[in-house]
Amino acid sequence: MNCYIAILRPFLPEERKSEKAHKCELNSIKNGICGMGWNPDDSFWKAGKNIINDMSISYDTLNYGKGWKTAFNIYKEMEAGSYILTRTIDDICYVGKIVGTAYHEKGKYNFESYDNYSWIVDVDWKKIGNFMNIPNGLRGLMSGRINTVKRVTDDVHKALLEALYKGMENKIVLKEDNxxxxxxxxxxxxxxxxxxxxxxxxxxxxxxxxxxxxxxxxxxxxxxxxxxxxxxxxxxxxxxxxxxxxxxxxxxxxxxxxxxxxxxxxxxxxxxxxxxxxxxxxxxxxxxxxxxxxxxxxxxxxxxx
Incomplete structure (x- = not known):
């Protein structure tokens, strides 16, 4: 099982804490999506979904550097059943279960800033509440800088995410080795x-x-x-x-x-x-x-x- 931590604000760094960015992340959660962003003109896009090759060529053309490749490859690997955690500007956390593979579909949603997304994945989001309400073992993972998306690699942290999504049904049993x-x-x-x-x-x-x-x-x-x-x-x-x-x-x-x-x-x-x-x-x-x-x-x- 793969798990991730992501931000839902496909904006330039200087805009990521703006009111516009906050509205975007809330609309993304409301519409059940997560994604990475850029906003080239329409000439980059072709009709259809899952256009991995076109996406890669377009990113290379824009010369975004190594950062995009990391995020791009993470979104390419996402699959149904994986869990994802996000934290909004106002310190509210949501955990979600991915329900499909990542794709791009221009104009699928009509909320402001949707077209800033290049690569999205459908997610069933659940509100957890304030940042301090999430398990302490996950707080450290979210306290550092997260530009777009990162993998959760530790098995205990993955289990924490799954238990969080399932509403504490499956508790994590603490042992000497974990x-x-x-x-x-x-x-x-x-x-x-x-x-x-x-x-x-x-x-x-x-x-x-x-x-x-x-x-x-x-x-x-x-x-x-x-x-x-x-x-x-x-x-x-x-x-x-x-x-x-x-x-x-x-x-x-x-x-x-x-x-x-x-x-x-x-x-x-x-x-x-x-x-x-x-x-x-x-x-x-x-x-x-x-x-x-x-x-x-x-x-x-x-x-x-």
Whole structure:
């Protein structure tokens, strides 16, 4: 199953946040389509649908560069049964199920800006709601820059999209080997903070010490008894955390967590560096999920353990 994230605003970059672009994306959802855009004159078009060769020649003629080829090839591969996620200018998210292959049909719809589309696919859209209502594991995928369309490659993220479309009928079962992929970075950081707090009861987290000011660390904990240096941590969902890079840093304890359990050479790391095992963190997640309503709501109804 292929899955995608796309924007429905076939406009130049400087126009993509305009009112006209917003109307276009809403009309696209209303009419059940998704697509990529350009707006050449009519001389580029020939009658008929699925004109892949003509499309390719036309794009090359306009010299759009490599960007169009990536989007073009993604739309060519789309097929019925795949899922797609979009986020509108006003931060509302929709998930859709593709119901056919991509095509071009000039004038099929009469809403303003429709002809900016070159390549469209029919989609059964469902409104999810505000961006914060979607599963946290998908937020990170949508927080970066998405010019036109991109593939969703991770199996857990694909399952999240499918479950989202089906109205939470099929919950994602969190396991030790998938929870780091399913959870958003901030949720994993919160889980590590709970782990540290449990092991160091005299320490309190300092919210203003977040990695916004110190990118090397997530946040600091201070000793309320004023006896020790601060504690800190670094957390990565699916990337390495190289322990040797923290050896010269002066903290009472430095907790490290990598969801892929890659810490580089750890044969001779400093005594104050503590590596959190994935199995340990998952045990904590299960405990809080089963016993804490706030944690369950924070993760969302789409998950089960």
């Amino acid at each position: 929870f780091c992929t399913a959870l958003a970075p901030n949720d994993l950081e919160d889980l590590v903070a709970l782990y540290i707090s449990r092991e160091n009861s005299s320490y309190m987290i300092v919210p203003s010490s977040s990695k916004v000011t110190e990118p090397k660390y997530e946040f600091k904990f201070i000793d309320m008894n004023n006896c020790n240096k601060p504690i800190t941590c670094q957390v990565k969902n699916n990337k390495p955390v190289i322990a040797s890079q923290y050896e010269s840093d002066e903290f009472y304890k430095i907790y490290l967590f990598s969801g892929i359990e890659d810490y580089g050479d750890i044969d001779e790391i400093a005594n104050n560096i503590i590596i959190i095992k994935r199995s340990e963190l998952f045990i904590l997640l299960k405990e809080y999920y089963n016993n804490n309503e706030f944690i369950r709501k924070q993760l969302g109804d789409i998950f089960a353990i």
